[in-house]
Amino acid sequence: MIINKKEFSGGLALLAAFFIVLAVMFQPIFDGKNAMAYLDAMYNSISKGSVNYVAPLRDEVKDPAVKKDLTLKLTYTTGVQAEQSAKLFEKAGVKVSLNGKALEVTGSVVDILNASLDDAELMYHNDAEALEGKYGVEARRTTFNWWTSLGLMEKALNGQEEFKVAKVTSTVMKKAVETAYNYYEIEPLDITDELGLVIFSLIFYVVYTLWYGFAILFVFEGWGLNLGH
Structure with missing residues (x-):
């Protein structure tokens, strides 16, 4: 039984938005790569740039x-x-x-x-x-x-x-x-060349993780599921 419809609905909305963003991230819209592959390549390049x-x-x-x-x-x-x-x-x-x-x-x-x-x-x-x-x-x-x-x-x-x-x-x-x-075939990159994207990706990772956590929390609490002892 749903005991708090507002909280439950808010949690579902957050979950829906979370998965919409996730679906967009899996699209090859970043130089022909999805977001994960693009960031992985960028961080590999930054890593190479730091080990010459x-x-x-x-x-x-x-x-x-x-x-x-x-x-x-x-x-x-x-x-x-x-x-x-x-x-x-x-x-x-x-x-x-x-x-x-x-x-x-x-x-x-x-x-x-x-x-x-x-x-x-x-x-x-x-x-x-x-x-x-x-x-x-x-x-x-x-x-x-x-x-x-x-x-x-x-x-x-x-x-x-x-x-x-x-x-x-x-x-x-x-x-x-x-x-x-x-590191063969990886292009070296200095972190300062992509500093803005590096900072954004790290902040986004934290926010996106919390986003999912709070969405699940609101759904369960609105549903009436609580942890106790």
Whole structure:
């Protein structure tokens, strides 16, 4: 039995309006996307815009402790990946010897890390064409090969007790190469470029959630359902 028709009707009106707005939000009216997809893409772009670490990592690579010529033995899971990765080191200007699934790399660690940062920056800016022209391999595969190679380098460097160099190598792998791979094809965006929409979306989320909550509350209270003990 409805004990408060005014409150019950108000709750139903709020619910109806809530679902009308929800239906509009699901329409592809925001650059061909619905509201959720559009905001998801925007926040992904803002996220990418906040994680371009290439420039500060170039400074970190300049650390005198990293400026060493070393010989590293790297073993890959397949001969194909070893062969593709050999091209990365050759382009970096170091000596490479390929033997099946294994590479022996001799040369400047700084040159290798700077080469990986150059390619990570191309990938970060979605310049797949430049990477593919450079190595003749699909851009994501090249970036994955860098990620694998730097991981193997870190392991080899730790084995030689070159802990400082290993740490910088790991940082480049995670903050530059891995980030560029994960955000590929997403356009970077500074939050200040969409600050108004960001603020509106956050406020709207809170208001819209409360809107639904109060609508349900008014319907139940108007219906005579109350919580008690």
